[in-house]
Amino acid sequence: MNSREAERAPSALTPPPDAIPPVRHPEAPAPGELLGAHYDHCFGCGGGQPHGLHLQARAGDGVSITAEFTVQSAHQGAPGLAHGGVLATALDETLGSLNWLLRTIAVTGRLETDFVRPVPVGTVLHLQAEVTAVAGRKIYSTAVGRTGGPDGPVAVRAQALFIEVMVDHFIDNGRPDEIKAAMADPDQIRRVRAFEVNP
Numbered sequence: 063m064n065s066r067e068a069e070r071a072p073s074a075l076t077p078p079p080d081a082i083p084p085v086r087h088p089e090a091p092a093p094g095e096l097l098g099a100h101y102d103h104c105f106g107c108g109g110g111q112p113h114g115l116h117l118q119a120r121a122g123d124g125v126s127i128t129a130e131f132t133v134q135s136a137h138q139g140a141p142g143l144a145h146g147g148v149l150a151t152a153l154d155e156t157l158g159s160l161n162w163l164l165r166t167i168a169v170t171g172r173l174e175t176d177f178v179r180p181v182p183v184g185t186v187l188h189l190q191a192e193v194t195a196v197a198g199r200k201i202y203s204t205a206v207g208r209t210g211g212p213d214g215p216v217a218v219r220a221q222a223l224f225i226e227v228m229v230d231h232f233i234d235n236g237r238p239d240e241i242k243a244a245m246a247d248p249d250q251i252r253r254v255r256a257f258e259v260n261p
């Protein structure tokens with residue numbers, strides 16, 4: 063592909079013409095409801111990761127999510143500033159939570175991130191994400207993270223493509239010790255949620 067063709071080619075993050083609007087699952091958590099951690103050892107949301115993000119996500123209207131994450135000292139890149147990869151993780155986690163509202167098991171295929179402003183340690187990042195379209199196994203979504211409040215200035219933005227997978231994706235690829243432990247969890251809901259997304 064030459065550079066002129068590349069200019070015209072639709073981005074992998076642009077939904078194709080046959081994409082449809084997302085449909086919220088009838089049993090999705092009500093707007094305002096906290097989702098809680100889907101897996102205790104998840105770096106994004108789990109309570110069992112001392113240096114994790116401990117991100118808290120809440121169902122929104124339609125197929126949308128809001129979330130909060132407080133940047134801790136362990137999340138620094140430059141002195142006193144959040145590491146860009148950690149901010150990308152916060153976006154990925156928030157975007158991944160959207161799939162719980164669709165009740166679709168999906169993993170991140172592509173994540174494009176814009177870093178708009180530096181985010182100091184101690185900042186509460188207010189995230190908002192929504193699914194924009196679905197095309198077969200492909201789920202298109204966007205997210206923003208703001209500082210100073212839910213309506214504050216945008217610090218980070220992302221566009222993502224999640225790909226629907228079967229639960230075997232985790233069982234076949236995850237380390238056996240963690241897979242066995244997650245499958246042995248007597249709490250049925252927690253067991254399901256650990257595998258709804260990448261543990």
Ligand SMILES: CCCCCCCCCCCC(=O)SCCNC(=O)CCNC(=O)[C@H](O)C(C)(C)COP(=O)(O)OP(=O)(O)OC[C@H]1O[C@@H](n2cnc3c(N)ncnc32)[C@H](O)[C@@H]1OP(=O)(O)O
Binds near residue numbers: 100157227259
């Ligand atoms: C309370 C609960 C909270 C839940 C909260 C949850 C939060 C968790 C957040 C964390 C989420 C993660 O980080 S998940 C972890 C990071 N991601 C991963 O580990 C994924 C690793 N990659 C893979 O396993 C694989 O590449 C897959 C599964 C993504 C795709 O493989 P596949 O299944 O063989 O599918 P394949 O046929 O290749 O592709 C299907 C279609 O998708 C397109 N496609 C596939 N990959 C890409 C890509 N990177 N970029 C563009 N397009 C792609 C293909 O072109 C094709 O389009 P067409 O031809 O049909 O048009």
